[in-house]
Amino acid sequence: MNRTHNKALADDLVRPLFHTSVWFYAIVLAAGTVVACGAAAWGYQLWYGIGVAGIRWPVFWGFYLVNFVFWIGISHAGTLISAILRLVDAGWRRPVTRCAEVITVFALMIGAMFPIIHLGRPWLAFWLFPYPSAREIWPNFRSPLAWDFFAINTYLTGSVLFLFLPMIPDFALVRDRSTGWRRRVYGALAFGWRGTTKQWNRLESAMQIMAIAILPVAVSVHTIVSFDFSMANVPMWHSTIFGPYFVAGAIFSGIAALIIAMAVLRKTLRLEGYLLPLHFENLGKLLLLMSILWGYFVFNERLTVWYGNEPHEMAVFWATQRGEFAPFYWTMVVCNFVIPLVLLSNVYTRTITGCVVASFGVLIGMWLERFLIIVPSLAHKQLPYSWGTYAPQPVEITIMAATFAAMVLLYALFSKFVPIISIWELKAGQLTAPQGHATPAHSGAKVAPEAGG
């Protein structure tokens, strides 16, 4: 690959930063309006009290916690795709990693909002920080909610670093192509990157360390989210399978979110030359694998409960299997298992469209899965006298819609200000392609002077 080609590639990928289409403003305006509605809904809830939401006795957790688990699940996209594929040095990952890492960071930020929104007294949420206070009391480290607090903060810090590190050379590239205030901002973000061999080596080691470190953190974070449920002696929550079941589900929904994000970016930013059918094909295969794994976990969970035939658990089991929650349950099975299995198991439908359709199914199905874990169990606890039901209220639905809009908004803004495809990694990949086994560190060093200037 020659310098002219590299220049054309960089031109192509930084174009969205310097040329704004009217669509960008339209998307930002539309998504921003919905986010503003969500903020207003939260303000309304803060003013009048958490009672404006639909939660009630005995279903004390509702839509907010469903969305919390859903978004934390989505955040597993970046870690899996990026860290694992980076560690095994899968060449096809290069245009995909940053799209995935951005989903992680934004989904975590959105997900971490929900435990605060759902609190009865959210203005006291800071009491979960272990700090020496006049109250002379620490957080209760026996509580899974305290574990959650630390797990999510660790994961958020880790994924921000993991996202930021490989952006540094691209910030330098943008810095060198821009003038005025942009040059100063990107210059500050580039941390004085000049593309020396030493810098490349350090960057590569730092990324390697982060890729290894982020994996156990990602697994632990969703395991701990599952502990919020499995630690409590509530029918069909108190299960040892929840840890791996939640992690598998999280990765499953994360891949689906990534496929949708990539398909949207491909069209809106004209990245057809970079996000190839091959990438969708490979991610589609991963999605298929996770769909089968998810089906295996659900089968395990359901079969053991049914065979054990414990009365408290059977009440929840039948409520989801053929009672009032059955329509949601069977929609979930179709969306998470039947649709991906049919669409992705043959080459004729494992196209970009097929992958996107399956991914939408998975997102709907995985959202329903979290709903079906939380609500039916709380509605059918041990004493039949205290059984109840739950229906979401407008404020909960508005805030939920606002979080989806927030994802669109943050993603649109990010792809406007940062090259959404890692330019230097793509170049490094093309440079090493003929040799096949050169490390990106060496190849990067050769590309760097051009990338920087």
Added chain:
Amino acid sequence: MAYRWGMAVDLDKCTGCEACVTACRAENNIPTVGDLQAARGRAMHWIRVERYYEGDFPDVRVKFRPVLCQHCDNAPCEAVCPTYAAHQNEDGLNAQVYNRCIGTRYCANACTYNVRFFNFFNQEWHKPLHLQLNPDVSIREVGVMEKCTFCIQRIKAAKTAARIENRAVIDGTLQPACAQSCPTTALVFGDLNDPNSRVARLSRSPRGTKLLEDLGAEPKVTYLQKQPWYEPDAQ
């Protein structure tokens, strides 16, 4: 000697009159949320009388079971609270510190008896209803979990009076509002650490069972009822 407060509920004596429910509301400033909120599942009652029906019409028997916080020794609500709002106090009560509560509602989900109630809104007592408030009990604000305290304000007063006179609390002189108002004396309250107290003797009765005993929460409330294997007719 430390106290360990507990209760015995004689189901064979309970007539389901709900005097306990009313007395509890008056004593503990429990808000009346109104019909609309009650229909939406926000009614609060630290003690409730559950009704169970046996047999087919017309041969129907109704059974009443007053259910209040069981003040478990191994309480599932306490471990899950991230701020120690729910904790076991020195007398073995499951105490709830309203000022520490941030409203995660995890305790209410973990409680197998569903005896925890949440303040979904700030409650108001319109004049002249504010005059009925008990000055010994604090009013709970929005976003805070509340529950049966075994009338901790009465326990504190009785313990203080006993300490002044340098004696232990005398069995039978201290009663929570529910036990005090029960016309059939179905509810008996006292110190389980005193083997001769009425509640300790009743708790050892062969008629006694614990609610959802097999879950291992070790409740301090014992339910007494004629056991099928204990009935002379059944043999």
